[in-house]
Amino acid sequence: MKWALLSLAFALPAQATEITPDGLDSLSGFDVAFLGEVHDHPGHHLNQARAIRAIEPLALVFEMLTEAQAARAPSTWDNAESLASALEWDGSGWPDFAIYYPIFQAAPEARIYGAAVPRDQARALFGQALPDVFEGDAERFGLDQPLSAPEQAARETLQAEAHCNALPVDLLPGMVAVQRLRDAELARVAELALHETGGPVVVITGTGHVRRDWGAPAALALAAPQITTVTLGQYEMAAPDPALTDFWIVTDAVARDDPCAAFQ
Template identity: 80%
Template sequence: MKWALLSLALVVPAQAEQIAPDRLDSLPGADVVFLGEVHDHAGHHLNQARAITSMKPRALVFEMLTKAQASAAPESWTTAEELAEALNWDGSGWPEFAMYYPIFQAAPDARIYGAAVPRAQARAVFEQPLTAVFAGDAARFGLDHPLPAAEQTARETLQAEAHCNALPADLLPGMVAVQRLRDAELARVAELALRQTGGPVAVITGTGHVRRDWGAPAALARAAPEVTHLTLGQYEIAAPDPALTDFWIVTDAVDRDDPCAAFQ
C-alpha cells in the first residue's frame, strides 16, 4: 500500500504546471533536476541552458555520453570544436554539438557524467534479463520484476508509435526493456553524481525519460526516496494530457524530414 501511494504521487505531481521560459530562472530547488528535450530542437537546449545557469549544478548527467566519453572531458576548453573532439561527439548519432554546447557553457565547472547505455548492452536485453544486463543493483531500481500487464501494453504501444508502427510485434517487449534499462541508468548515474559532488545535479535527456510515472525520476525515487528531484518536460505544439512532469514548456515544432520515411 505504501508503494502504491508513492506511485500515485509520482503520477500526479502536486505542482504540475505549464510554464514560460522565464520561469526557468527560478525553478524550485532539488537535489536532481531532470531537464527533458526534443533532441533536435535547438530552442529546447537553450531552455535547458537557462535553467542550468540559474540552478548552478555541480554535475551534469548526459543521456548522450557514455562513461568513457564523459571521462575524457577536459577540465577546461575554449571552443565548441575542442570540447566536441574531446567527447568524441561526431559520429555518435546525436544532433550536432552546436545545439548542446550552450548547456556546457552554462556550467563550465560542473563535473560531466555519461549515462548512455552502450549499444551492445542495449542489444543484450533481447536475450538476457534486465538483472543480468544492468550495471547497478537492479532490484533497487525496480528491474527485478516484470511490469504490470496494462503498463507493459501501454509501453509497447508507445514504442510501436515511436517507430511508425513499422517494428515487428515480437520486438516490442525488447524495446520496452531497453527503455527501462536507459531510465534506470539515468537514475543510477544521477544518484552517483549527487553522492560524489553533493549536487545539485542536472540530467539532460529526452522528455520521454523524465516522466514521473515510469521514467528515470520514478527509478530514482524507488532507489533513493530521500533524494529530492524535479522534472521539466519540453514538447512541440502541445503537451500530452496529463504531462506527467512537474513543469513543462510547449514550443513550436522544428522543420524536419518525415521521421517515418526511413521505415518505408
Template identity: 45%
Template sequence: MKQFLIALTLFATSALAQTADDLARLRAADVVILGEVHDNPTHHDMQAQIVQDVAPAALVIEMLGQEDADALAADPAAFAERWAQTGWPDFQMYLPIFQAHDGPIIGAAVPREVARATYADGVAAHFQGDAAAYGLNDPLPDDQYTQRVELQFQAHCEAMPREMMGGMIDVQRLRDATLAAGVVQAFADTGGPVVVITGNGHARKDWGVPSYLARVAPELRVISVGQGEDGVPPEGGFDVVLDAPAPDRPDPCAQFK
C-alpha cells in the first residue's frame, strides 16, 4: 500500500482531489476505467498498481476477444506469443496488469472483420446488444461529430479526406459501447468491482465508455482515470488525471511528410 501511495503521489496531477481522496474513490467505485497511451510503459505500471489495490472481481480489456482473454486469464505468462500476433505493443508492459489480477478477464475487442463491416452497415447493425438503449441508433450531435471528425483527421496525419472519418467514428462508437456492455455483464456476473483497461479515448467521460454506462447502468459508481504525458492531460474529461514522461517514439506521420 505504501508503494502505491508513493507512486500515485509522484504521478497524480488531478486538481479535483487530494491523493488520498483519489485512492479512496478508486477503492469505493463499482467500475474503475483506467485509460492509457498504449505504448507508454509508465501508464501500464500505474494500471498494474491500481489493479492490485482495487482487487477487482473482473477485468475488462479492449485488446482481446473472449477466447483469447480466457487463455490469458488461465496463464498470463504463457500468453506472450499469442499476444504478439495481435499487433498491440510489447506484452511485457501489460503482463504486470494481468498478473496483479486474480479472476476472470472479459475480452471486449471488436473483431477486425466486424469493424470493417461497420463502415458499410453502420454502428447499430453490428452491436451485440440493445443498440437503442446505448444510443447507437441516434446520430451524434453536430458539434460532437465535427469535433470527432477533426480528431480522427489529425490522428490519421491529415493523410485522408475528412469525408472518410465518419466510418472511423462509427467504429469508435461500436468499441465504446462494446466495452460498456462488457462492464455491465461483468458486474452482473461478479457483483464488482470491475476495472477496465483501455485507451484514453475510450476512457473519456464526455463520449467514451463512461457516457454509455451513464445511459444503461446509471446506478453504477464509475471513476474514469486518464493518463497524460509530459504535463499534457488527455482530452475528454476524467475524474482523476495522472501524468508520466512520454517514451521515445518515432513520428507516426513521418511517412507522409
C-alpha cells in the first residue's frame, strides 16, 4: 500500500496546460492551490494575486515566512511598509516586500501561515536523518523512505546546477534532503491551514516546490490523498518538457545580476 500511494503521489498531471494570465480568473474549485513563482519576478506575484482574487482563499501559506513571523501578521494594515515591519520581512533575504504586497492585498481577510524551514533546522540535516528533523509525521509525508537512485541523482544534479556547480559533491545529498524537508513542511502547513480554516488554501512558493512529481503537492497527496489540489508553475522564457504542473505560465525574464557571481 505504501508504494501504491507513492506512485499516486509522484504521478505527473494528466492534462498539463499552458495558460495566459487571463486563465487565472477561473482557477478555483480546489482545496489547496500551489502557486509557483520565480522569487524576484514582480509579474509572477501579480499573476499570483490575480489567481488569489479568483480563488478567494481563507488561508495563505508562505514559503517566505516562519511560523513566528506569520503569527505576528496583523488583522489589518495601512500599507506595505507597516505590514512588512510587522512580519519582520526586511533582512530575511527575500526580495523586496513591495513586489509581494499585491498577494496580501488580494486576500486581506485570509489567515497567514508560515512554512519556512528555520536555518538551524535545515542545517541539522547535514548530520541527522530527515525523520529526526521534520516536526510532523515523517512517514505520512514520505520522509521515512529513501529516494530511488535515479531520482536522487536527478535531484543532486538540479541542486548542483542551481548553485552554479560550485558546491562540493559531498554536500549535494544534504541539499536534496533540505529540499525534501521544505516540500514536506509546505504540505504539512497547507493541510493544517485547510483543517483550521476550511479552505480554500493558497500556497505561495517557488515553482520548484509546486511540481507534481516530487514537490509539495506530491507530499500532500501522500499524506492526505482526499485533499484536492491544483498547481501553477511560472517560468521565464520556457517551461520544462514534460510540464510538471497542472497549469503553467511563461513570461519574459527580469533583468538581474549574474547569480553565479557570488560563487566566484
